[in-house]
Amino acid sequence: MTYKVKVENVSKVYDLNRKRKDRLLSLLSFGLYSKERPYYALRNISFEVEEGDSVGIVGLNGSGKTTLSDLLGEVTQPTTGNITIRGKSSLIAINAGLNQELTGEENIRMKCLMYGMSEAEIDEKFDQIVEFSELEEFIDQPIKTYSSGMKSRLGFAISAHSDPDVLIVDEALSVGDDTFASKSGEMIKEFQAKGKTIFFVSHSAKQVGKMCNKAIWLHYGEMVKFGACVPVANEYARFVDKYVAMTKMEQMNYKKEMLQKQKDRSKDYTIEKEKPNVLNVVTGLGLTGAFIVAMLFQLNVI
Numbered sequence: 001m002t003y004k005v006k007v008e009n010v011s012k013v014y015d016l017n018r019k020r021k022d023r024l025l026s027l028l029s030f031g032l033y034s035k036e037r038p039y040y041a042l043r044n045i046s047f048e049v050e051e052g053d054s055v056g057i058v059g060l061n062g063s064g065k066t067t068l069s070d071l072l073g074e075v076t077q078p079t080t081g082n083i084t085i086r087g088k089s090s091l092i093a094i095n096a097g098l099n100q101e102l103t104g105e106e107n108i109r110m111k112c113l114m115y116g117m118s119e120a121e122i123d124e125k126f127d128q129i130v131e132f133s134e135l136e137e138f139i140d141q142p143i144k145t146y147s148s149g150m151k152s153r154l155g156f157a158i159s160a161h162s163d164p165d166v167l168i169v170d171e172a173l174s175v176g177d178d179t180f181a182s183k184s185g186e187m188i189k190e191f192q193a194k195g196k197t198i199f200f201v202s203h204s205a206k207q208v209g210k211m212c213n214k215a216i217w218l219h220y221g222e223m224v225k226f227g228a229c230v231p232v233a234n235e236y237a238r239f240v241d242k243y244v245a246m247t248k249m250e251q252m253n254y255k256k257e258m259l260q261k262q263k264d265r266s267k268d269y270t271i272e273k274e275k276p277n278v279l280n281v282v283t284g285l286g287l288t289g290a291f292i293v294a295m296l297f298q299l300n301v302i
């Protein structure tokens with residue numbers, strides 16, 4: 001069977017060096033001064049899933065589940081490797097693609113346009129989306145006033161009505177109330193019946209076992225297992241049982257050791273820098289000059 005989603009040697013590297021001073025110096029020296037601290041949030045992930053697959057993504061906190069779902073939802077790009085999605089993907093997560101300053105209605109219109117829907121299609125679906133989200137009274141309020149459950153309902157309602165080929169559900173169901181969770185569960189079953197491809201991010205092996213036919217287990221940025229759901233979910237559940245049986249101190253030491261290993265593995269990565277060309281150098285010199293003049297001006301020297 002042909003794949004619906006293909007992930008090939010994908011890594012996502014973050015630069016942990018967040019100090020403003022160092023980033024500014026790196027910019028002004030056009031990359032010659034550099035203090036990057038690369039960190040693999042995901043490393044060398046490869047798998048393929050087919051149309052109709054429901055894939056659970058499990059793992060402890062910080063294992064890379066959200067990073068992978070953002071990549072699958074095309075919210076971020078891989079640092080290296082390729083992701084091919086045959087069709088339209090839609091990520092359901094609290095805040096995913098929502099603008100806090102806009103109202104519920106404006107967010108619906110903006111996100112639907114981003115999904116490629118026409119104005120006429122949006123007008124046709126608008127009432128259904130509002131009704132599904134149960135936000136009728138609040139739809140004219142900016143969503144920064146919404147609770148996380150309300151945002152999650154809005155995000156779910158928009159994504160589910162945009163008819164995606166690949167749906168990624170990142171813990172969105174865990175913040176809603178029971179009624180909404182069961183309504184969303186029904187909607188997901190309809191998607192499954194239509195043969196859509198779905199990814200579920202979850203801490204819970206049990207939940208994944210109930211809803212999925214395949215599973216991915218991520219552990220500190222690496223893919224430990226990928227395959228048929230039940231064996232992967234069972235193995236993850238056995239690991240979680242062992243983990244929760246540890247004392248708090250043992251858990252802390254384990255986390256520390258694993259994080260250190262993850263950081264050590266990141267040392268061999270060098271953030272690719274563009275070789276300085278004439279344009280770069282001229283721009284860099286111009287920026288540096290403008291910066292010095294601005295500083296001198298600020299200090300009343302000129």
Ligand SMILES: Nc1ncnc2c1ncn2[C@@H]1O[C@H](COP(=O)(O)OP(=O)(O)OP(=O)(O)O)[C@@H](O)[C@H]1O
Nearest residue numbers: 014015016041059060061062063064065066067068
């Ligand atoms: N923008 C960022 N900059 C730097 N590091 C990041 C960024 N986003 C995520 N990380 C790091 O990448 C790793 C994976 O994070 P991610 O949120 O994907 O894990 P997760 O499995 O979804 O965790 P949780 O279950 O707690 O939501 C973590 O160590 C996190 O600190």
